[in-house]
Amino acid sequence: MSTKYAVKDMLDFLGISKTSYYRWKKHIHRKDVALVELIQSICIKHKFRYGYRRVTAELRWKHNQIVNHKKVQRIMKENKLCAKIRKKKFSFFRRQEALKKVDLIQRQFQATKPNEKWFTDVSELPFGEKKLYFSAIIDGYNNEILSSAISTSPNLDLAFETLNKALETKEVNGVILHSDQGGIYTSPKFQSYVKKKNIIQSMSAKGVCYDNVLIESFFSHLKTEVFYSQDFTATNEQIIELVEEYIYYYNNE
Template sequence: MKQACEWIGVPRATYYRWRAEYKNRPEDHMVEKIRELCIQHKYRYGYRKITALLQREGTVNHKRVQRIMQREGLQCRVKTKKRKPTGQPVHIADHLLKRQFEADAPMQKLVTDITYLPFGGKMLYLSSILDLFNGEIVAYSIADKQDTTFVLDTLRQLPSLRGAILHSDQGSVYTSQAYQEAVKGKGITMSMSRKGTPADNAPIESFHSTLKSETFYLEGLTCTTTAIVEQTVRDYIFYYNSIRIQTKLNNQSPVDYRRLAA
């Protein structure tokens, strides 16, 4: 303190007299107390919590505390986490499927989801719809944006299916008004997984995992071109539907199983 007083050219006695007078003034005493609390708590508290601490010693008006903190630059310095505005879902459907993944006829129960394809020059996404009757992929789209238009492109590939169930998660693209209206327009009833329960949509999750395992991971395609990623997915879906046999389908492909059941 001696060096500070010498630097600004103020006698130490003058400084201590000024400090004593400063502390004796009610407003200045309040400022000092608020400053001490802010420093003690490392500027983590806003005016409401500082007011609560001051009120342990007596009545204090929160507006006065707020005014002092704003004037003296003592506001909370913790950055508020910014959240992306997701908006409120238009409609969350009931969990109608209830993990009953078997169907008696084609296009009776369908499941849909989106998966990442991080193997090319840019991030791509795959939207698929799978028929639970035979595990066939009945519609799919590939795009570089996972927006409502993306899933609508997949949905438009389906015919009118009055009485069918289409199951998805609670993603914003599926709860959007545009998607809900398009589903109803095809006579389909929507079903949705419970929040944070991916097992409610296990068949389509399994397909996406199998696709990646039997193509990109098997062939070591971790960094290739966007065109190759797209072609790889198209080729595999054709192979999966028409050629790849499944034990649960009596060692037939989904397409062959459907034709024999017709």
């Protein structure tokens, strides 16, 4: 309205003094500046891992600031605080024509108790000096990352290391280990090993990422919140450190 009518005329009509009006305007500006600074502090605290919806939630529940999510989104966009969009995972395994297992999960990912359903996969980490491959196991009961391993090669040793780390801390008998049909998991050597450990193998349909969505979602969050939101060049040692730090954050936040 200030572009259609003179401010003075509007104030006279409403019976508001110019001093009161400009004091109010200055107060609103200070509140906006304070909100921007608070949002910046939240983004820095979480290392730019949060999108605008999670920032809005933290403003409400931890800072008692009720702010419309669209306003938070606008502030984050204007101040370059937004997390970048996740990139689709690149599938790099060749499936071995071996003993393909039945999908025992059927997208029923939630477990009723710990160590009932485990989900595993391997994903690329092309962010350091040399491309790395990251393997992990997640528990369907509480979405905890039970174990992980990183290697320069997506081979059986990587899968065995990941599995053995989980078995070191968990007593299992008849746990379902769900994966895709990657060459690691269809190999006779891997299948023989998990059978000896009283692990029941399950596999998703070929090329259907939604059949293993828990681990896929974790990989997606990891890459978005740690790597895609930043523009940096890191050593492989730093990449490993960042991943380990994120796993701790993910399991304990």
